[in-house]
Amino acid sequence: MNWNTVIxxxxxxLRNSDRGYVLMDMYNNILTPEEAAFNKVQVTPYNALxxxxxxxxxxxxxxxxxNVRIKLIALLEEFDRLQKERIK
Numbered sequence: 001m002n003w004n005t006v007i008x009x010x011x012x013x014l015r016n017s018d019r020g021y022v023l024m025d026m027y028n029n030i031l032t033p034e035e036a037a038f039n040k041v042q043v044t045p046y047n048a049l050x051x052x053x054x055x056x057x058x059x060x061x062x063x064x065x066x067n068v069r070i071k072l073i074a075l076l077e078e079f080d081r082l083q084k085e086r087i088k
Contacts, residue, residue, distance in 0.1 A: 006059050010052045017048040 016022050016030050023031050023043035036043045056063045063069055 003059065006055050009055060013048050013051055020048050021045045022048045022051065 013022055013030060016032055018033070022045070023033060023036055024046045025031055025036070025041050025043050031039075031041060031043055035041070053062075053064045061068070061072075063072075
């Protein structure tokens with residue numbers, strides 16, 4: 001399980017989304033409208049949030065659950081706090 005890859009892909013989806021949708025070609029590559037038009041590639045609009053949830057669920061993390069997200073944020077903040085204390 002490589003969380004770094006999953007997070008990078010999710011960030012790419014969010015950067016390329018327009019009002020919650022991304023454009024995907026037949027190989028599931030995410031394209032901007034400009035790239036699709038310039039390369040004359042047929043694309044399908046896809047729900048960006050659903051795509052991200054599917055990617056994380058495949059890795060065993062249900063980010064659609066608000067409690068899971070809150071706990072994950074709390075975990076990361078506590079981890080950062082402990083790292084700072086350890087450095088001192």
